[in-house]
Amino acid sequence: MRPHRRVHSVVYAGFSSGSLRDRILDAQAKVVITADVGYRAGNEVDLLGITERAVADLDVVEKVVVWRRKGASDEASLGAREVDFDALIASGSVDCPAEEMDSEDPLYILYTSGTTGKPKGVQHVHGGYMVGTYYHFKNFWDLHRLRAAGRRGDDGVPRGRVDYPHPGVFYETIEKYGVNVVFTAPTALRMLMRYGEDYPQQYDLRSLRFLTCAGEPLNPEALRWSYEHICGSGEWGHIVDNWWQTETGGPCLGTTAPCR
Template identity: 55%
Template structure:
């Protein structure tokens, strides 16, 4: 536990880290103070201009309504977040890589925007086939794989509300969340993989559903194939998709219609279900990602979080797709199977922006500097950190090793919360 004296010591850090001139000159946001003033002094016009950069089925009647304790955005506007994440990229970027998924064993799978669009639609049609409708609740208990993201997008596509449960939570935690939102369907995998070992997700799911009376079906992504047996009311993920049409019109959603429910971690009490909606969340994450992550058209982005957290929702799935970015995500830990895999990925794929946690940096620090020196890390413009305090030692180390002491990159410390979606 950090003691008061230690906190006082940390607060006395006075070093100033300034971004390289070339990054400042090319930044998407050139004048933060003016941008902030505009957002305060002309809130309606500020957010309206940003929202107009996205596609809407019909425009809003007013930008926002503040009737404390509720706050509504883009009233009566019609949209669907998946239309902006997928459809609007098909004309010009159908063959651009949307997701590049990396496995611990070195294998990889890439999904272009065109392919992802088809797979999401096929799974959406599969959900419709088993009776999932607009407003139904679907719990997703999946490892960090493309199938988890496809499940999220497919739910949003047809207006179902997804609730992702981190695939490390217990039987009780999973059952509690299923019951709290009266979920109709559970989507799970048979196993997750971490440090070469198998995590039996299906065994956890099988036990949890015994106390979940609202579930009508469980869909299982079977990585182990026929070795994984299905029980009553359990369906195979791939078989549900196989014979479906690759076309599924995005459900027309009101801006305030629910997109997902994500539960807080419960560190300060009982986990609370946080609801995010299509319109406001779509505009907010789009703006935040392109502006404060300074995302460029051809960037490769890597977020080391998980879809079980809000960071994974916003910065593995939704915001990168809305901006048309190529996103890397990887199952497992960043130091396995070798301590240098983190640096290897940066060089091999030309990663430009990374979002990670201070714990990950401290993990890399323990291995020393020798692993990083074997690789060219100069593609990395920004390293952003959140999830916990970024201690000065980790910041200085990362700035030196990953940002070349400011020669080519910059480090950004930030914070977020489940309630704000970013």
């Protein structure tokens, strides 16, 4: 008999304790992994406080693993069911071999955006999501170095706010790492547009092949501005506006607009 396996759920740092609690209950999560704080544009977000309020009186949660980014190491400051992440790793006593899974075994829960009501979770499976991820990276983002079984061979460059710590950091990152494909949101492109074209002109953006975005409709003004000043009017890059459902984790429709 195959053992019962629980799914996981990734929760964004900006969510309230109520939203986190709902997702814990949906997944019947036994373990919650968090940090003491998160940082957003230089400001601290009290992640542990949010988590502690979310798990209060929840018997289903057995452990809360805390990565203490502030560097505190005293165990006394942790609650009864809280475990220090670094101490857990350093103990060397954790035996967690990889489990062989069937393609239809549950993987994790991905939620709707909640724009039309309370977010609803969609459960994805191991095989289907892995194949979908590989397909989208290869055919939509045109990434060239892909490995078998849906594992990516490219290098990712994650970023937070596109204007922190200064309005040119978005372009600086592209130039520094030779970024080929950017995935962002229309709100970010409109923010860059408000800062003006002087910033992108200071950097070499010719490594960029695709500037892709999703989240809400990309208005024509921001599309044309981004195409001209970030993509070099098509000299080196193209902008792709796509539509997808948050809960599918992949684009459903995509278009490369003729901006000339």
